[in-house]
Amino acid sequence: MKLKQGSFLWYLYLDKLYCLLSVRNVKALVEYFHLLDVHRKKTLNDVLFYHFLHHVTDLKRNQITIVFNMLDWNAVGEIGFDQFYMLVCILLAQENHLEEQFIFRHSRPIFELLDLDGELKIGPSNFHMYNFLFKIKKQQLRDLYHDFDITGDCRLNYKEFKLFTIFSMNKYQESQKAVKEEKAVPEKKVSQVNVSQRQSLLGINHFESISNYNC
Amino acid sequence: MEEKPFKVRTLPGPPHPVSPQTHPRSTLGPSLAILSLSPGSGQLPTITASPSPPRQLSLGPGWAQDTPPPPQPALPFLPNSPRPLASLGVCGLQALAKSSGHRGSGKSSPHDTRNLWTTATQSQPKLNVPLPTVREDSELEGSSVGGKTRWSYNQKAGHDSDGGWEESDDGEDKDSFKPEELDEHALMELEMRRGSSLGGPLEEDDSKTDDEKSSSVSSLNISKHTPHRAYWVEQQSRLPLPLTELMENEALEILTKALRSYRSEIGRDHFLTKQLQRYIEGLKRRRNKRLQVMVI
Numbered sequence: 001m002k003l004k005q006g007s008f009l010w011y012l013y014l015d016k017l018y019c020l021l022s023v024r025n026v027k028a029l030v031e032y033f034h035l036l037d038v039h040r041k042k043t044l045n046d047v048l049f050y051h052f053l054h055h056v057t058d059l060k061r062n063q064i065t066i067v068f069n070m071l072d073w074n075a076v077g078e079i080g081f082d083q084f085y086m087l088v089c090i091l092l093a094q095e096n097h098l099e100e101q102f103i104f105r106h107s108r109p110i111f112e113l114l115d116l117d118g119e120l121k122i123g124p125s126n127f128h129m130y131n132f133l134f135k136i137k138k139q140q141l142r143d144l145y146h147d148f149d150i151t152g153d154c155r156l157n158y159k160e161f162k163l164f165t166i167f168s169m170n171k172y173q174e175s176q177k178a179v180k181e182e183k184a185v186p187e188k189k190v191s192q193v194n195v196s197q198r199q200s201l202l203g204i205n206h207f208e209s210i211s212n213y214n215c
Numbered sequence: 216m217e218e219k220p221f222k223v224r225t226l227p228g229p230p231h232p233v234s235p236q237t238h239p240r241s242t243l244g245p246s247l248a249i250l251s252l253s254p255g256s257g258q259l260p261t262i263t264a265s266p267s268p269p270r271q272l273s274l275g276p277g278w279a280q281d282t283p284p285p286p287q288p289a290l291p292f293l294p295n296s297p298r299p300l301a302s303l304g305v306c307g308l309q310a311l312a313k314s315s316g317h318r319g320s321g322k323s324s325p326h327d328t329r330n331l332w333t334t335a336t337q338s339q340p341k342l343n344v345p346l347p348t349v350r351e352d353s354e355l356e357g358s359s360v361g362g363k364t365r366w367s368y369n370q371k372a373g374h375d376s377d378g379g380w381e382e383s384d385d386g387e388d389k390d391s392f393k394p395e396e397l398d399e400h401a402l403m404e405l406e407m408r409r410g411s412s413l414g415g416p417l418e419e420d421d422s423k424t425d426d427e428k429s430s431s432v433s434s435l436n437i438s439k440h441t442p443h444r445a446y447w448v449e450q451q452s453r454l455p456l457p458l459t460e461l462m463e464n465e466a467l468e469i470l471t472k473a474l475r476s477y478r479s480e481i482g483r484d485h486f487l488t489k490q491l492q493r494y495i496e497g498l499k500r501r502r503n504k505r506l507q508v509m510v511i
Contacts, residue, residue, distance in 0.1 A: 015250050027454075031462060035462055035498075036470070038470060047476050047477065047480075048469070051476070052469050055472070089247060109247055
């Protein structure tokens with residue numbers, strides 16, 4: 001999923017640490033929502049919602065339907081601002097590659113969104129269904145159920161899910177560290193090479209100067 | 216577009232895969248908070264080349280810690296929303312959580328100076344104390360969003376004093392403050408709130424810090440600047456024009472596509488279609504007017 005460049009959402013800034021919008025950004029988002037709220041019900045119906053998402057993202061029709069059903073858990077056929085705000089945060093988190101962080105920070109709301117059946121447990125099919133939103137890879141999903149399904153019923157309750165989010169967050173941070181170190185290592189190597197080059201050059205110059213002196 | 220247009224639901228939508236009655240979210244939905252900016256630190260979302268302009272957000276530690284009961288859903292902008300609570304909150308939640316933790320649970324130590332402020336503030340008959348001695352609690356932005364603003368004693372003063380709350384200083388200021396000035400401040404506060412319940416408190420910080428620095432400045436000087444400040448606050452609370460234009464243009468595009476779907480699905484004569492059409496025309500008119508003004 002990618003946000004359309006230059007669209008309104010593209011200019012919003014999601015705080016990287018807390019994965020939330022600022023008050024000012026939310027204020028702008030409220031204005032935007034009011035513009036789309038044609039029927040003055042403080043909601044968006046499925047048609048408006050579809051055209052909105054279709055306009056600002058590259059999501060397909062069935063994916064938009066899935067998102068709509070996920071947010072419209074009351075089955076009233078409309079999305080309020082609260083759900084709209086949550087969706088925007090999810091989209092921005094994905095755009096900024098902050099999925100792990102987002103799930104970690106907002107594990108409770110995410111769990112409740114994924115828990116379609118209201119059984120306070122999430123099956124692998126739910127994860128699979130929303131994969132395009134949260135980008136949980138297949139291997140990751142397998143590990144998730146292998147490592148964290150403590151009750152052994154192939155479904156995760158909130159505590160298990162929370163454990164998973166902590167674990168994945170740790171993993172994410174480690175990978176970030178590794179990337180940073182990798183970036184730092186070539187720089188060191190380059191600097192070392194430069195130093196050795198300089199030394200060798202100096203050595204040559206020294207040699208040259210000695211030979212000149214001998215001559 | 217190859218895809219089939221959506222069907223307009225004039226009646227409540229088709230049954231959800233889940234029975235909403237059994238779903239726990241039917242009573243309490245997921246909610247997210249909104250970040251509380253430190254006053255004056257944030258900027259309105261302006262249009263820049265980068266999608267993620269660097270912005271410093273001062274956040275108290277520990278908001279984001281997930282607590283088993285979901286945070287109280289914040290519905291500051293749409294208090295009359297018919298929707299129940301599947302909400303992401305707005306940035307003031309950390310403060311709410313914090314404050315409820317301190318005040319409600321009673322876990323904080325009895326020597327905590329914050330308790331003193333709280334009890335002292337509650338015992339104050341008038342919370343409209345002069346600005347130099349009072350600072351709007353940044354933690355309460357969440358509540359100010361909902362249209363309520365609470366005032367508390369300056370936290371800085373509390374920190375500077377060792378285990379003490381400088382009540383005597385505040386008291387002196389209060390004594391020297393005249394009732395006419397109180398009225399002026401009340402008027403100013405009202406004026407500022409009239410502009411916007413959101414932008415106002417955020418913009419107040421600069422002037423507040425000035426006030427704190429020059430605590431000896433007489434309140435007459437403050438009242439001189441009152442209309443300017445209110446005007447300034449109102450100006451600041453508006454969205455920048457390019458952003459408004461961008462939003463309107465985008466909304467127009469989306470709504471025009473939606474209108475096509477409406478026409479094809481429910482017909483041209485349906486009242487929803489007509490309503491949408493009128494709305495689009497209104498938006499276009501507004502945009503044209505603005506363009507004309509800009510040209511002039």
